[in-house]
Amino acid sequence: MRRLFLAGLVTALLPLVGCGETTDSSESEMRPNLIFIMSDDHAEQAISAYGSQLIETPNIDRIASEGIRFDNSFVTNSICAPSRAVLLTGKYSHLNGLRDNRDEFDGSQMTFPKLLQQAGYQTGIVGKWHLKTDPTGFDSWRILIGQGEYYSPIFRENGERKQYTGYVTELITDFALEFLENRDRDKPFLLLYHHKAPHRNWMPNIKDLGRFNNPDLPVPETFWDDYAGREAAATQDMRIEDMFLSQDMKLHKEFYGEETGTGGSDVSNPEPAWANSYGRMTDEQKAAWDAYYGPINEEFKQANLQGRELTEWKYRRYMEDYLGSVHSVDENIGRLLDYLDQNGLAENTVVVYTSDQGFYLGEHGWYDKRFMYEESLSMPLVIRYPAEIPAGQVTDLMALNLDFAPTLLDYAGVEAPAEMQGASLRTLVRGETPADWRDSMYYHYYEFPHGWHLVKRHYGIRTQRYKLIHFYNDIDTWELFDLESDPNELNNLYGQPEYAEIQSDLHRQLIDLQEKYKDQPGE
Numbered sequence: 001m002r003r004l005f006l007a008g009l010v011t012a013l014l015p016l017v018g019c020g021e022t023t024d025s026s027e028s029e030m031r032p033n034l035i036f037i038m039s040d041d042h043a044e045q046a047i048s049a050y051g052s053q054l055i056e057t058p059n060i061d062r063i064a065s066e067g068i069r070f071d072n073s074f075v076t077n078s079i080c081a082p083s084r085a086v087l088l089t090g091k092y093s094h095l096n097g098l099r100d101n102r103d104e105f106d107g108s109q110m111t112f113p114k115l116l117q118q119a120g121y122q123t124g125i126v127g128k129w130h131l132k133t134d135p136t137g138f139d140s141w142r143i144l145i146g147q148g149e150y151y152s153p154i155f156r157e158n159g160e161r162k163q164y165t166g167y168v169t170e171l172i173t174d175f176a177l178e179f180l181e182n183r184d185r186d187k188p189f190l191l192l193y194h195h196k197a198p199h200r201n202w203m204p205n206i207k208d209l210g211r212f213n214n215p216d217l218p219v220p221e222t223f224w225d226d227y228a229g230r231e232a233a234a235t236q237d238m239r240i241e242d243m244f245l246s247q248d249m250k251l252h253k254e255f256y257g258e259e260t261g262t263g264g265s266d267v268s269n270p271e272p273a274w275a276n277s278y279g280r281m282t283d284e285q286k287a288a289w290d291a292y293y294g295p296i297n298e299e300f301k302q303a304n305l306q307g308r309e310l311t312e313w314k315y316r317r318y319m320e321d322y323l324g325s326v327h328s329v330d331e332n333i334g335r336l337l338d339y340l341d342q343n344g345l346a347e348n349t350v351v352v353y354t355s356d357q358g359f360y361l362g363e364h365g366w367y368d369k370r371f372m373y374e375e376s377l378s379m380p381l382v383i384r385y386p387a388e389i390p391a392g393q394v395t396d397l398m399a400l401n402l403d404f405a406p407t408l409l410d411y412a413g414v415e416a417p418a419e420m421q422g423a424s425l426r427t428l429v430r431g432e433t434p435a436d437w438r439d440s441m442y443y444h445y446y447e448f449p450h451g452w453h454l455v456k457r458h459y460g461i462r463t464q465r466y467k468l469i470h471f472y473n474d475i476d477t478w479e480l481f482d483l484e485s486d487p488n489e490l491n492n493l494y495g496q497p498e499y500a501e502i503q504s505d506l507h508r509q510l511i512d513l514q515e516k517y518k519d520q521p522g523e
């Protein structure tokens with residue numbers, strides 16, 4: 001009760017901090033620090049706070065249990081660079097100009113780090129950026145080039161290139177701690193701490209090899225989905241069955257005959273990509289890598305697996321490496337949380353953990369993201385701020401990545417510009433339910449026919465119970481799911497007479513959302 005009362009008092013005082021004005025030290029002491037942790041392709045299914053059967057993630061769980069976990073947190077466009085542009089601008093892809101991974105981010109536009117910088121925050125980003133143009137609005141930046149590499153990655157540091165020996169997740173954390181250690185102690189700070197992991201091609205840290213080796217790991221219940229009634233789901237190229245033996249399974253040439261995977265791309269020969277990933281390791285790392293995987297790969301070669309057996313083997317190798325990569329993310333978040341504790345920063349720092357989208361861990365037979373189906377539409381979201389957020393909360397109110405910019409501005413006492421389309425989560429995470437909170441969300445994905453994985457363009461609406469999707473461009477198909485009776489989205493109800501009323505209501509709501517967010521139905 002006392003904490004809630006004090007939190008209310010702090011909130012009441014916040015409007016005194018003017019938008020964009022310089023502040024004296026008493027005000028800056030009062031404003032919270034902001035640490036926004038985003039990993040890449042981390043599915044809720046691989047976080048124990050979300051009930052994962054695959055892995056324990058004690059440090060991410062700690063953020064959840066000491067704060068709040070969102071069970072209905074979604075992205076508006078489930079792919080890497082577009083999600084990051086939504087984060088920075090608080091605007092949908094069609095308005096921030098970054099629809100798919102080919103586009104470049106226009107760094108001259110309004111972003112929340114710029115507004116925080118103007119409001120007296122020290123701003124920094126370390127790790128994955130992936131927006132092609134140089135970061136703007138940051139006092140310091142140390143970013144990977146493009147997707148980055150797991151071993152011996154090259155960083156760009158305020159414009160200068162520098163290669164480091166080591167493992168990417170540990171290096172990014174070292175740089176985050178360095179930012180904190182060297183911070184201007186007269187200012188509050190914003191740190192975007194963005195991991196590359198667990199993005200493809202899922203290379204674990206050497207010390208974690210073998211940690212998730214499980215030859216008995218069962219495949220998910222939808223693993224052998226036949227995609228009946230879902231034309232776009234049937235025509236993608238993101239099945240585990242089609243993963244590359246080289247770059248994805250990380251097999252050296254001597255362990256297989258011909259590369260049979262399509263890998264979701266038009267890359268005709270993926271072997272050089274694996275040669276590059278492996279070649280970046282030091283001799284010592286290579287020796288440890290081969291000592292672990294060599295006997296397993298030899299066993300694979302001898303077994304000469306075919307058909308479903310081969311696909312299930314690929315699934316288990318994928319999961320072993322994916323979970324290994326996640327483990328390091330969680331472990332390193334623990335280092336950051338420990339630093340906050342040891343330096344008296346825990347109480348007055350907002351810590352957000354999320355991912356740029358969800359991911360398929362074998363559901364529907366897939367890896368990757370893109371679809372508006374639950375696994376990739378969902379993003380993990382947990383937030384801790386002991387000074388204001390009561391511990392142990394779980395909410396099913398809908399949060400979107402559109403909300404991050406207005407939320408972080410709200411904590412800094414900076415008014416969100418009217419052009420931002422999300423809403424601040426601040427009141428909600430204090431434990432109150434805002435009266436007019438959204439009960440549906442709008443989605444739009446664009447990366448087709450160019451790009452990876454051949455997922456058709458689509459847009460749609462998700463309510464608490466239903467989902468309506470329109471796939472367009474070179475097809476014209478609608479899908480309707482009842483998430484209550486069919487949480488795995490296998491049964492397309494579109495056009496069924498008993499759902500006619502629900503269907504037309506969803507169509508109306510969809511048009512309303514497109515008007516609200518100023519999006520035109522696609523062509």
Ligand code: CA
Pocket residue numbers: 040041079080356357
């Ligand atoms: Ca991603």
